[in-house]
Amino acid sequence: MEKYLDLKNSTDYSKLKVAGDIIRSGGLVLFPTETVYGLGANGLDKNAVKKIYIAKGRKQDNPLILHISNFSMLHKIAKNISKIEEALMKTFWPGPFTIILNRTDIVPDIVTGGLDTVGIRMPSGKIAKELINYANIPVAAPSANISGRPSGTNISDIFDELSDKVDYIIDGGECEVGVESTVVRVVDGIPNILRPGKISPEEIEKVVGSVKIDEHILKNIESNEKVLSPGMKYRHYAPKSNCVLVYSENNEKMIKEIQELAKKYVNPLIISCNENAEYYDVEHKILYGSKDNLNEIAQNIFKDLRKVDEFEPDIVIIEGVKEDGIGLAIMNRLIRACEYHYIKL
Ligand code: AMP
Ligand code: MG
Numbered sequence: 001m002e003k004y005l006d007l008k009n010s011t012d013y014s015k016l017k018v019a020g021d022i023i024r025s026g027g028l029v030l031f032p033t034e035t036v037y038g039l040g041a042n043g044l045d046k047n048a049v050k051k052i053y054i055a056k057g058r059k060q061d062n063p064l065i066l067h068i069s070n071f072s073m074l075h076k077i078a079k080n081i082s083k084i085e086e087a088l089m090k091t092f093w094p095g096p097f098t099i100i101l102n103r104t105d106i107v108p109d110i111v112t113g114g115l116d117t118v119g120i121r122m123p124s125g126k127i128a129k130e131l132i133n134y135a136n137i138p139v140a141a142p143s144a145n146i147s148g149r150p151s152g153t154n155i156s157d158i159f160d161e162l163s164d165k166v167d168y169i170i171d172g173g174e175c176e177v178g179v180e181s182t183v184v185r186v187v188d189g190i191p192n193i194l195r196p197g198k199i200s201p202e203e204i205e206k207v208v209g210s211v212k213i214d215e216h217i218l219k220n221i222e223s224n225e226k227v228l229s230p231g232m233k234y235r236h237y238a239p240k241s242n243c244v245l246v247y248s249e250n251n252e253k254m255i256k257e258i259q260e261l262a263k264k265y266v267n268p269l270i271i272s273c274n275e276n277a278e279y280y281d282v283e284h285k286i287l288y289g290s291k292d293n294l295n296e297i298a299q300n301i302f303k304d305l306r307k308v309d310e311f312e313p314d315i316v317i318i319e320g321v322k323e324d325g326i327g328l329a330i331m332n333r334l335i336r337a338c339e340y341h342y343i344k345l
Contacts, residue, residue: 008173013130020134032172034125036151038141046108055165058147064140065119069132094124096198100185150302178299194229196329220340236336243338247320248345269313
């Protein structure tokens with residue numbers, strides 16, 4: 001059987017039936033969502049879900065998100081939903097928003113890493129939605145990448161690391177958002193952002209009047225610290241090369257710091273916004289987009305992080321961005337890519 005489906009320039013979603021059947025019967029499917037590509041399996045079948053952990057090399061205590069396509073699926077897997085949780089889902093679904101809810105007994109332990117809660121998302125990407133409809137069960141789908149690597153936002157970036165580990169591949173071109181969903185857990189009536197994404201703290205606050213940003217979003221976790229989301233503990237998004245993040249609200253100051261830092265190395269690579277590139281006199285540069293368009297930077301960031309190792313740089317210096325809106329999500333990913341090596345001026 002041909003295991004590759006090209007939907008980059010086609011809207012013939014009826015072809016997704018094959019992939020839906022593969023998921024239902026316990027196989028693994030690589031598929032696009034509006035955030036990043038997912039590595040999907042039947043979320044109610046523990047043996048299928050186990051294959052995801054093995055394919056990614058993911059730690060067993062790092063739970064998966066279940067993807068649904070309608071509210072009747074929600075009530076099979078979650079219970080005791082509060083008014084605030086309901087309001088958040090109604091506002092942000094379908095879309096790049098994940099909510100942590102109390103789970104029901106049909107959700108296998110392996111999905112939640114043994115927790116009594118489960119992460120749930122209703123994606124808006126058309127391919128994801130149709131695929132889940134055909135599978136007609138909640139689809140467990142972490143980001144499509146080997147654990148620790150940048151998430152996949154197009155098929156060619158992840159083909160080598162995942163193609164021989166999956167039963168089917170759906171190519172939907174580049175993902176629209178480019179960073180993973182916002183993850184929220186409501187604690188004592190207040191939405192806590194455990195992972196920032198396209199849905200910003202400001203938007204969440206508008207719905208329920210309050211929001212809390214978990215302190216670990218931009219900060220390292222001590223080895224014995226208790227966290228609300230196991231994923232926060234792990235090394236993430238990192239190229240093999242040594243990376244450092246530099247940011248100042250004062251653009252000139254940031255440029256100067258990066259110029260000085262670059263001089264200390266033999267083969268530095270600089271990742272910057274388009275506007276600042278002309279100030280850096282180095283052989284290797286990657287431009288992640290305009291500093292006035294954080295959506296564009298979010299869309300490019302994982303793809304750019306995947307490019308750096310081929311230049312064999314002795315340092316990768318990355319310009320930070322303003323933590324506004326999706327900027328907070330970009331900084332959260334970059335800080336981890338740099339393993340908390342962050343110069344804030
Ligand atoms: P990924 O699958 O790569 O998009 O990562 C999913 C993220 O959601 C990880 O950071 C997980 O730790 C987090 N997550 C999933 N389920 C839960 C849960 N029940 N409680 C807290 N965090 C969760
Ligand atoms: Mg991931």
